[in-house]
Amino acid sequence: MSVIGLVFYLTLGGNVMVQWGLIPSGKKGGAFSASSLVAFLAAAALASLAHGLAFRYLLSPWGLESLAPILFSALLFGAFAALKALRTALGKPSRPLHDEGLFPTTLVLYAVALSIGSRFSSTWLLLVGGAAAALGYVAATGFLEAIMERLELERVPEPFRGAPLRFLSAALMALAFAGVDAGFFSRLSI
Amino acid sequence: MTIDDGRVPAGPLASIAGLAPLLVFSNSLSLGVALGIAFFLAYSAAGAMALLLPARLGRPAVFAFSLTGAAVVASLTASALRLFDPFLFEAAYGRVFLSVFTLPVLRACVMPETVSDRERAIESLLWGVGYAFLTAVTGAVRQFLATGAVSTRFGAEHGSLLPIFAQPAGAFILIALAAAAFKVVIKAVRGSES
Amino acid sequence: MDVSDKTRDTWILAAAMALIVAASGFASAYASGQAARQLAKAASEALVPSARGEADWTTLREGSVLGRVDKRGEPAAYLVVARYPDGEFRAAASVDGDGSILDLRPLGDSGDAYSKRLAALFSGAGKGAARADASTLDASLKALVTDTLETLAALERGRTEAEDDD
Known part of the structure; x- marks a missing residue:
């Protein structure tokens, strides 16, 4: 499959937002500045690469697959410490690791790493797949926020306002994406 | 996640929304039970460590140790699952690992600061049982809706009733309906109180 | 609070955590x-119901191929686990040197329509098999079956080449 096909698949049929249930809260979902988008894609690509290679070539041969979440925690702490040191050197403040605002990003990064790591084994595909999956997530959250904005103008029954409507919208998106998955690609394995 | 426009207390429902990554995958009783147990153990370990570790370590260190503790528990759960049913492990290991990084577990890793925070943290540990039960029940309900039967054996789900409920879309629809029903009940309870 | 107390506690906890991680590693192995x-x-x-003797297992997790069973004097067998939205199809496939399927046996009861169809398509792809309806x-x-067949062929070629090199 070409890189364009891979990006197309991971944006639609294999989208991590619907396949992994990573529905954004709506407070900031879908709003990414250009620099934060680049940083997010790079983080997703690196997380997929590091986790994918370590899982396949370090843990699996020794039967240590179950240690994967510990490995990802270690990677997370290491990356966070490096980032903090870099920001301190640049004289910029950094958020603490236990800042709740970082939790959704951590969850998405791990979901992307797990999703891509289980599909690909080559370095190149892990990197591109990680970035493409993150791009798919950003696109899907953007679509969802646009749908929610449009629905605010509609007369929706009171019990469905807020999160129920968000999940129903996500359900319709998931159905549409499942159609793409079944109709064009079925399953991706490279 | 705020469940509505701020009119309903978001506590338990917010956590249920945070469980969506597990609920979406829980499309059979066996998967639901496996994920429910994995979540409960990771959540309890994280919450207990955040409560019991000495405050002098500081919040970042307590968070790091609690998260590592939750990851270790998820690792042991995955190993037990692999011994029990290797096929179930192969299907579910990603979600078992992801349970450590779901929002309720990450929130439980944060050391409570005040006395009232600590009391709330103890209360929220009890909610963990409810979340685990919910994950298992979601699996059973989705399996029944999708196939017309509930099987305790993984990979033995056959029949076809409403197959959409085995897919992520079915999970989102169920969560939406449950959240809407919860809002109606809360509103009715508040109406009868006033 | 003494700073050294905090440092000591942190190291003790880190050491305890390292021990628990090591124990998790043993449990995982x-x-x-x-x-x-x-x-x-x-x-x-599944392939030989009266099979006796030890077989070596190698976990692969390449696409739908979960792993390989090597048994002395017998063609290599692969365990295929193909997932689709409502379930999964499991089968054991024995292959020849170029990775073509010699025999494929579903594991367990293939109850739903997808499983039955996958079994028919995989069996139809075997050497000398009659064309499936x-x-x-x-x-x-089709994409899933084609991907799996290509993966099987690549894995088996890789294995036989590695054996020849030895």
């Missing part, structure tokens, strides 16, 4: 060994 035995047994018995499900399953 043990579970992996037991699972390998179960999977190898399931695949061997067509179904409306084939269009959505």
Whole structure:
């Protein structure tokens, strides 16, 4: 499959937002500045690469697959410490690791790493797949926020306002994406 | 996640929304039970460590140790699952690992600061049982809706009733309906109180 | 609060955590060994019901191919686990040197329409197999079957080349 096909698949049929249930809260979902988008894609690509290679070539041969979440925690702490040191050197403040605002990003990064790591084994595909999956997530959250904005103008029954409507919208998106998955690609394995 | 426009207390429902990554995958009783147990153990370990570790370590260190503790528990759960049913492990290991990084577990890793925070943290540990039960029940309900039967054996789900409920879309629809029903009940309870 | 107390506590906790992680590693390796035995047994018995003797298991996780069973004097067998939205299809496939399927046996009861169709498509792809009848499900399953067959061929070629190098 070409890189364009891979990006197309991971944006639609294999989208991590619907396949992994990573529905954004709506407070900031879908709003990414250009620099934060680049940083997010790079983080997703690196997380997929590091986790994918370590899982396949370090843990699996020794039967240590179950240690994967510990490995990802270690990677997370290491990356966070490096980032903090870099920001301190640049004289910029950094958020603490236990800042709740970082939790959704951590969850998405791990979901992307797990999703891509289980599909690909080559370095190149892990990197591109990680970035493409993150791009798919950003696109899907953007679509969802646009749908929610449009629905605010509609007369929706009171019990469905807020999160129920968000999940129903996500359900319709998931159905549409499942159609793409079944109709064009079925399953991706490279 | 705020469940509505701020009119309903978001506590338990917010956590249920945070469980969506597990609920979406829980499309059979066996998967639901496996994920429910994995979540409960990771959540309890994280919450207990955040409560019991000495405050002098500081919040970042307590968070790091609690998260590592939750990851270790998820690792042991995955190993037990692999011994029990290797096929179930192969299907579910990603979600078992992801349970450590779901929002309720990450929130439980944060050391409570005040006395009232600590009391709330103890209360929220009890909610963990409810979340685990919910994950298992979601699996059973989705399996029944999708196939017309509930099987305790993984990979033995056959029949076809409403197959959409085995897919992520079915999970989102169920969560939406449950959240809407919860809002109606809360509103009715508040109406009868006033 | 003494700073040295905090440092000491942190190191003690870190050491305890390292021990627990090591114990988790042993548990994982043990579970992996037991699972390998179960999977190898399931695949061997599906292909040769009266199979006896030890079979070596290698976990691969390449696409829909979960792993390989090597048994002395017999063609290599692969365990295929193909997932689709409502379930999964499991089968043991023995292959020849170029990766073509010699025999394929579904594991367990293939109850739903997808499983039955996948079994027919995989069996139809085997050497000397009669052409399978067509179904409306084939269009959505064809990519999965083709991917799996290509993966099997690549894995088996890789294995035989590695053996020849030895």
